[in-house]
Amino acid sequence: MPPEFVARCREQFPALRRLMHGREIVYFDGPAGTQVPQSVADAVSDYLLRHNANTHGAFATSRETDALMDDAHAAVADLLGANYSDLIAFGANMTSLTFALSRALARTWEPGDEVIVSHLDHDANFSPWVLAAQDAGAIVKEIGVNVEDCTLDMDDFRSKLSSKTKLVAVGCASNAVGSINPVAEITRLAHEVGALVFLDAVHYSPHAPIDVSDWGCDFLACSAYKFFGPHVGILYGKRMLMETLRPYKLRPAPENLPGRWMTGTQNFEGIAGVVAAIEYISQIAGGSGTRRDQLQASYAKIVAYEQTLSAQMLNGLAAIPEVKVYGITDTKRLGERLPTFSIRHQALPPKRLAQYLGEQGVFAWHGNYYALPLTEVLGLEPEGAVRLGMVHYNTPDEVTRVLDLLRELK
Known part of the structure; x- marks a missing residue:
């Protein structure tokens, strides 16, 4: 039992x-x-039936949607261990957000720069960076895998790091075989050569706690439908990067965080479900204290x-x-x-x-x-x-x- x-x-x-x-x-x-x-389905339904509106309007349902978004940014910040809720952006899914970020980062790369990806990853944390590197003329290096147990070859990773490395993109855990990567160590090693780190936490998120502050990563993405919620993508980034990188965005879209990274009208009903999913996880142990x-x-x-x-x-x-x-x-x-x-x-x-x-x-x-x-x-x-x-x-x-x-x- x-x-x-x-x-x-x-x-x-x-x-x-x-x-x-x-x-x-x-x-x-x-x-x-x-x-x-059930609470997630109820939250989605309640939003659509009682609060459905776009944001920043001068009427009740729009103000309620604004409040929902504030709650959602705060809830996800708690889930990820982020210190500030405005560092959280929502999008259609992890793949779309990663492609958007890869295009923005590629603007900062030059021919001869290097990007490191992994053979242990979902292709959503592989192809976006490979394609962006090709557009920028950057060189892609791939971390090998220890085939006998499907873990990252950390010696191979260390050998591929150099002063030319601009980005390291790895997953927190393999969605195929379950291997957990030492992301804090990977981040430390990458930062020693001046590289940024992007973590894919999609598969990791329903199983173990995420702590972007402790890990020190520069970016992290995940998807709510993997942790008992609806289909909504999530992106975290450090403030300096989120404020200075230039995303592809519409002219009327805000320049302040987090709006400059949230392309188009958001899936508000889905985001209501994200809050409910995080609340569900928080109540599993019946603990006390902060969320x-x-x-x-x-x-x-x-x-x-x-x-x-x-x-x-x-x-x-x-x-x-x-x-x-x-x-x-x-x-x-x-x-x-x-x-x-x-x-x-x-x-x-x-x-x-x-x-x-x-x-x-x-x-x-x-x-x-x-x-x-x-x-x-x-x-x-x-x-x-x-x-x-x-x-x-x-x-x-x-x-x-x-x-x-x-x-x-x-």
Whole structure:
């Protein structure tokens, strides 16, 4: 049985009560987008039905939308550990915000400058920087991966840093295999040579606490639909950079923060859901203090619980000879990975395996999950693998159910 706090959490997610063949569905598709609690759907609906308006008008619903945006910037600042709410920008999604930032940064690069990306990343933290570098005549260097456990080759990273490095772009964790990157160390090393650091926290955000102040990164992006909210992108940046870089923007759009980075009319109803999602996370542990304190307490509980799921999954997969697991498999290293597992089974190719699981009420993704830099290195193209991704609303019983299905295949 799941711990009491997990049972309380599950009660808040209507999707978890959906049945298939008389049994509850197992949602192991969280890395592509988590389910949402009722409070998030209620917040979206309430905004649309009672407060729907654009901002900065001289009437009630517009003033209410202004207040919502203030609340949302403050809530996300608490989530990310940012000291100021005006350093938070919203957008359509992480990919769009990253492309916008990459164009602005590329204006500051010159031929011969260097940009470092990683083979462990989602392509949204790879291609935008490669394309921007090409436009500026900059040189792209790629951090290699330790293939045996799918971790970044830090020695390779150090060897690629130089006084010519202008930007280092890495993920906080791999959306394909769950490896957690040492982002504080990466940031420190990059800053020693005068480079900026962009972190992709999309996959990391539902699993562990983000602290941009402690990590020291210059930019960080994530997406609310990965941490139990709607489809809204989020960008954080240090004040000097957010104020001095020139974004591509419309002439009437504001020059002050955060408006100069928020292109077009925002998804206000979605942003209302973002606030509700952050409030949901903050209440998981039932802690006291500031919202940031409550979030930290909740994430501590999430990390501990998800590591028990990871240990159960790894031990179970290790007992199935037909299954190959990509990434960290040593249960003594649970602190270096998230509960995200890419596998292949000898009995079925990835797409057919995902279909087999789906027919049994287990929802999991197949392919490369846009982590193309990694699947190319691992030689998994064009079929990719099958990803089993868990979050805190998943249970040990669900892990057992999936392992039983994999064992039945011969």
